Amino acid sequence: MTLTIWVDDWQIQCCGESFAPGDVVSWHLLEVDPEDYADLVGSDRAAEIDFCEEHHGREDEHAPTRLRVLTITEVHCRYEVPPGSTSNVRHPVPGTTELVSVREADGRAVNRPHVDFTGYLVTAEQTADGQEDPASRDR
Numbered sequence: 001m002t003l004t005i006w007v008d009d010w011q012i013q014c015c016g017e018s019f020a021p022g023d024v025v026s027w028h029l030l031e032v033d034p035e036d037y038a039d040l041v042g043s044d045r046a047a048e049i050d051f052c053e054e055h056h057g058r059e060d061e062h063a064p065t066r067l068r069v070l071t072i073t074e075v076h077c078r079y080e081v082p083p084g085s086t087s088n089v090r091h092p093v094p095g096t097t098e099l100v101s102v103r104e105a106d107g108r109a110v111n112r113p114h115v116d117f118t119g120y121l122v123t124a125e126q127t128a129d130g131q132e133d134p135a136s137r138d139r
Contacts, residue, residue, distance in 0.1 A: 002070065005029065006037060006052040007120040012107035016055065019069050020104040024127060026064040027053045039092040040077055040118060067124035074100040076115040
């Protein structure tokens with residue numbers, strides 16, 4: 001079964017390990033509401049997202065899942081303070097998403113004009129044994 005997983009840029013930049021297609025990883029997966037990603041990747045792509053990878057908080061609630069990475073796509077989009085907002089919090093601007101297929105994810109993306117790197121869409125398949133200790137990761 002193929003899964004689509006969201007990996008935040010900051011998760012891997014902080015203390016995540018790089019990965020590439022063909023790698024087997026052991027990740028804590030949290031179910032997501034795809035609509036939470038609609039402004040980042042568009043409604044159609046958001047509907048494909050099954051889980052997000054988490055290793056900074058709620059991972060104790062879920063056993064790690066062993067996965068073979070199939071594809072990696074960088075997600076870039078523009079962020080702006082919404083018109084009429086009373087705060088300085090920037091939000092993704094719908095329709096500005098740029099998707100870039102890459103051969104490795106290391107949390108650092110090549111700068112693209114007018115958009116910010118925000119994370120990865122990863123397709124992966126669960127390996128035969130399914131779940132395993134997070135310390136075991138083949139490379």
